[in-house]
Amino acid sequence: MKTAEKLAAGWLVTLGFMFLTLSVSAVTEKNTMLKPIPSGDGEYSGWDFVNKEALYVLDTTARQSFIFGVPTMVLGGWLSLSLYRRGKSEQKALQQQVSDRLQSIFYQMLQENHGRVTVLGFAMQSQLPASIAREYLDVKAKEFNANFKVNEEGAVSYHFDV
Numbered sequence: 001m002k003t004a005e006k007l008a009a010g011w012l013v014t015l016g017f018m019f020l021t022l023s024v025s026a027v028t029e030k031n032t033m034l035k036p037i038p039s040g041d042g043e044y045s046g047w048d049f050v051n052k053e054a055l056y057v058l059d060t061t062a063r064q065s066f067i068f069g070v071p072t073m074v075l076g077g078w079l080s081l082s083l084y085r086r087g088k089s090e091q092k093a094l095q096q097q098v099s100d101r102l103q104s105i106f107y108q109m110l111q112e113n114h115g116r117v118t119v120l121g122f123a124m125q126s127q128l129p130a131s132i133a134r135e136y137l138d139v140k141a142k143e144f145n146a147n148f149k150v151n152e153e154g155a156v157s158y159h160f161d162v
Contacts, residue, residue, distance in 0.1 A: 002083070005079065005083055006083060008076075008079060009076050009079040009080040009083060010076070010080075011076070012072050012073070012075050012076025012079060013073060013076035013077060013080065014076075015072050015076070016069050016070070016071075016072035016073025016074070016075075016076055017069075017073065018069075019065045019066070019068045019069030019072060019073075020065065020066065020069035020070070020073060022061065022065040022069075023061070023062045023063075023065035023066040023069055024062075026058045026059075026061040026062035026065065027058075027062045029058055030055060030058040030059065030062065033050075033051070033054065033055065033058070034050070034055075101126075102126055102128075102136060105122070105125050105126045106122070106126075106136075106140060108125075109121065109122060109125060110160055110162055111162070114162060115159055115160040115161060115162040116157055116158070116159050116160075117137060117157065117158045117160070118155060118156070118157045118158070119133050119134050119137060119155070119156060120155070122136070122137055134156075137158050140158075140160075141158050141160075144160050144161075145161075146158045146159060146160045146161075147159040
């Protein structure tokens with residue numbers, strides 16, 4: 001459904017742009033047609049040869065293209081903006097779910113291990129890469145004033161007061 005909406009928004013914006021371009025082109029051509037043509041003797045005799053049918057066609061084209069172009073462009077823009085906002089809200093909801101899941105795993109590990117959490121244990125439990133698990137635990141350690149202990153191999157364990 002989202003793909004169809006994206007295609008519709010793209011087509012509407014493109015079609016609206018084409019209509020508005022056609023309108024501007026017709027107005028420009030009409031203004032060019034109405035400019036007097038200088039004759040060789042210094043007098044302007046171009047007003048005698050105005051093609052009224054062509055002016056009517058250009059006028060009608062400009063008006064109709066503008067009438068169709070503006071609503072089409074506005075509808076396409078509105079649909080695009082709606083899709084953008086919906087995507088942002090879905091992304092925010094997904095990030096909130098991930099945050100809630102990590103927090104739940106973190107608190108569960110704290111209860112099971114009596115306040116002791118290692119980077120490896122948290123990474124395995126949450127299925128995160130070690131660097132991201134370490135960053136998450138560092139943030140939580142600062143938030144809860146945790147203690148750090150380093151063993152002989154250099155592994156860091158976080159000790160939280162439960």
